[in-house]
Amino acid sequence: MAAYYIEALQTIQPEGPYCLAGWSMGGTVAFEMAQQLHAQGQRVALLALLDTRIQNPDEQSAEQDLEATLLADVVRYFGLPLDPEDLLRLPEDEVLARVLEQAKKAGLVPSEVQVSQAHRFVELCKADFRATRNYIMHRYPGRVTLFKAREELGLTSSDSTLGWGERAAGGVEVHTVPGNHANMVYEPHVEVLALKLKTCLSQAQSAEEWFTEGVKPRTSLMRDSQ
Numbered sequence: 001m002a003a004y005y006i007e008a009l010q011t012i013q014p015e016g017p018y019c020l021a022g023w024s025m026g027g028t029v030a031f032e033m034a035q036q037l038h039a040q041g042q043r044v045a046l047l048a049l050l051d052t053r054i055q056n057p058d059e060q061s062a063e064q065d066l067e068a069t070l071l072a073d074v075v076r077y078f079g080l081p082l083d084p085e086d087l088l089r090l091p092e093d094e095v096l097a098r099v100l101e102q103a104k105k106a107g108l109v110p111s112e113v114q115v116s117q118a119h120r121f122v123e124l125c126k127a128d129f130r131a132t133r134n135y136i137m138h139r140y141p142g143r144v145t146l147f148k149a150r151e152e153l154g155l156t157s158s159d160s161t162l163g164w165g166e167r168a169a170g171g172v173e174v175h176t177v178p179g180n181h182a183n184m185v186y187e188p189h190v191e192v193l194a195l196k197l198k199t200c201l202s203q204a205q206s207a208e209e210w211f212t213e214g215v216k217p218r219t220s221l222m223r224d225s226q
Helices: 002-012 025-039 066-077 092-105 115-134 190-208
Strands: 018-023 044-050 144-149 172-177 219-222
Touching: 002 025, 018 025, 018 190, 025 044, 025 115, 044 190, 092 115, 144 190, 172 190
Parallel strands: 018 044, 018 219, 044 144, 144 172
Antiparallel strands: none
């Protein structure tokens, strides 16, 4: 996925410096893009992760069955008030209906989405979680800028960097923004996020001396792959 996005990005801007940002799983994609760009000898001026967290080994191995694991991850990651074990005992359509109902309440999906429309989304979610679980993460030589949602959705962490401190050789700059994981990129919370991100972009531009060199910055924002 990261290689595909880099190919698309470089059709617009063949050379760095680059600014990358990703929300949720998209942050992991942006992280791997930064790794691959660095391996190419390109410079990443800004790598911004929007409430992207690293699962610890206990979370990754909590369930043995793949489907149960994926469902547990969705419910746990977005803080939905559902018990995965109870859901697995229900017919497939009823499971999806309950998850969709809670996802709407959390602002995760639009209110008009119907169960029939959500089937493809669920399959994409499964593919996303499989990709994340299979991803082998290496230490990044640069700096990470983390935008962390103020409100926790079921998951709590004593690590203010959400695990990225051990993965970024250049350190982690943490910005706390209003909202939770699901609604931080929507009104009204997104206004604060946008202002903070704009400031970080301006600082990155100044550091790279783009204005004096006449190089225009490009920003790539990775969301969940759906």
